[in-house]
Amino acid sequence: MSDGYYNSKKTDDICDDVCGQEGSRAGKAFSRVRCILRGLDFKTYIILFTIIPIFIFGIYIHGQKLTYFLRPLWQSPPKPFQILPHYYHENTSMETLCSLHGWKHRDTPRRVFDAVLFSNEVDMLTIRWKELYPYITQFVILESNSTFTSLPKPLVFAANRKNFEFVEPRLTYGNIGGRFKRGENPFVEEAYQRIALDQLIRLAGIEEDDLLIMSDVDEIPSAHTINLLRWCDGYPPVLHLQLRDYLYSFEYFIDSKSWRASVHRYKPEKTRYAHFRQGDVLLADSGWHCSFCFRRISEFVFKMKAYSHTDRVRFSHYLNPARIQDVICRGTDLFDMFPEEYTFREIIAKLGPIPRSYSAVHLPAHLIEKAESYKYLLPGNCLRESG
Numbered sequence: 304m305s306d307g308y309y310n311s312k313k314t315d316d317i318c319d320d321v322c323g324q325e326g327s328r329a330g331k332a333f334s335r336v337r338c339i340l341r342g343l344d345f346k347t348y349i350i351l352f353t354i355i356p357i358f359i360f361g362i363y364i365h366g367q368k369l370t371y372f373l374r375p376l377w378q379s380p381p382k383p384f385q386i387l388p389h390y391y392h393e394n395t396s397m398e399t400l401c402s403l404h405g406w407k408h409r410d411t412p413r414r415v416f417d418a419v420l421f422s423n424e425v426d427m428l429t430i431r432w433k434e435l436y437p438y439i440t441q442f443v444i445l446e447s448n449s450t451f452t453s454l455p456k457p458l459v460f461a462a463n464r465k466n467f468e469f470v471e472p473r474l475t476y477g478n479i480g481g482r483f484k485r486g487e488n489p490f491v492e493e494a495y496q497r498i499a500l501d502q503l504i505r506l507a508g509i510e511e512d513d514l515l516i517m518s519d520v521d522e523i524p525s526a527h528t529i530n531l532l533r534w535c536d537g538y539p540p541v542l543h544l545q546l547r548d549y550l551y552s553f554e555y556f557i558d559s560k561s562w563r564a565s566v567h568r569y570k571p572e573k574t575r576y577a578h579f580r581q582g583d584v585l586l587a588d589s590g591w592h593c594s595f596c597f598r599r600i601s602e603f604v605f606k607m608k609a610y611s612h613t614d615r616v617r618f619s620h621y622l623n624p625a626r627i628q629d630v631i632c633r634g635t636d637l638f639d640m641f642p643e644e645y646t647f648r649e650i651i652a653k654l655g656p657i658p659r660s661y662s663a664v665h666l667p668a669h670l671i672e673k674a675e676s677y678k679y680l681l682p683g684n685c686l687r688e689s690g
């Protein structure tokens with residue numbers, strides 16, 4: 304490249320020369336850049352060489368976080384559910400309750416099957432089954448020796464089966480081997496396990512028009528909700544359940560937006576076990592969803608690794624036990640993410656820690672009966688067992 308321009312011409316002329324098509328090709332390109340830069344003032348240099356690189360680095364580090372914050376721009380909210388009001392008081396007769404909902408009272412209750420895919424949530428499963436026990440015909444549970452993210456996992460239910468003797472006469476248990484396909488999307492392994500669960504439900508003896516509850520272990524319908532649904536007729540064949548959403552324990556109440564749990568009137572060959580939206584009708588206030596409600600810090604670490612959205616564990620220090628304990632006691636986010644909402648207004652309203660709740664009213668019965676052994680799930684006990 305030619306240095307001639309520096310010496311032989313006044314700087315003002317450089318640009319003219321470039322425009323005037325003089326010199327070698329490379330020289331021209333170089334000069335073009337030089338003359339663009341010359342035209343910029345000091346402030347622009349700062350922006351170009353500091354702010355923009357920091358911004359790009361920031362996107363690199365927090366890119367996913369930023370996408371969540373900007374979610375209202377790229378994703379519109381799903382079609383809203385039609386929410387059915389839910390009436391209940393312990394002393395109200397079933398005839399009255401059915402008619403309050405505009406439904407008919409049945410002469411005999413429907414049979415109810417509760418089916419879950421189990422990972423390692425022993426306490427949540429106990430609380431769930433104790434809550435639902437009086438109304439369930441068969442408890443169907445499937446576990447795999449692989450997590451959704453293809454990590455090997457022990458058969459935790461099999462190892463703890465003696466603690467679940469109270470359901471033994473109504474229990475259909477199955478386990479399957481994982482496929483251990485490395486690098487595969489975790490949703491594929493999840494779908495594979497749900498298909499196996501479909502088969503297990505049939506083996507459990509489900510028949511046409513029985514009720515089938517589809518939900519994760521930590522999505523617990525309240526007993527009175529299931530009792531209502533088995534005694535009444537007139538609601539849609541697929542009914543989603545609106546649950547109260549909690550994080551870490553019942554001390555941190557988030558909102559009532561959980562909707563994934565559903566109750567189906569079983570149709571052979573048609574009904575498929577799923578955990579996504581399958582209908583448009585949602586029954587209000589039907590139970591509890593307690594996410595990351597674990598007794599031990601090691602269970603948090605396991606869940607964070609086994610979780611379908613493992614891309615959220617962006618930094619290894621997220622798995623540091625001291626950090627996890629601190630996050631639980633502050634009520635902040637394990638993955639340091641923005642709230643998953645569809646409007647800026649809701650995102651901003653939910654920024655910062657979840658406020659503590661001091662209420663232990665209207666929680667699953669077993670939790671209150673055995674409050675001493677489930678202290679960590681109740682208000683005022685954020686410290687977890689280490690290890």
Ligand SMILES: *[C@@H]1O[C@H](CO)[C@@H](O)[C@H](O)[C@H]1NC(C)=O
Nearest residue numbers: 391392393394395396397399
């Ligand atoms: C519940 O109903 C029974 C009989 O219908 C009545 O004697 C009792 O006082 C009621 N209890 C409450 C708490 O309302």
Ligand SMILES: *[C@@H]1O[C@H](CO)[C@@H](O)[C@H](O)[C@H]1NC(C)=O
Nearest residue numbers: 448449455456478479480481
């Ligand atoms: C998982 O289970 C399958 C079938 O029971 C077995 O063949 C396989 O060896 C197990 N894998 C691990 C890693 O435990």
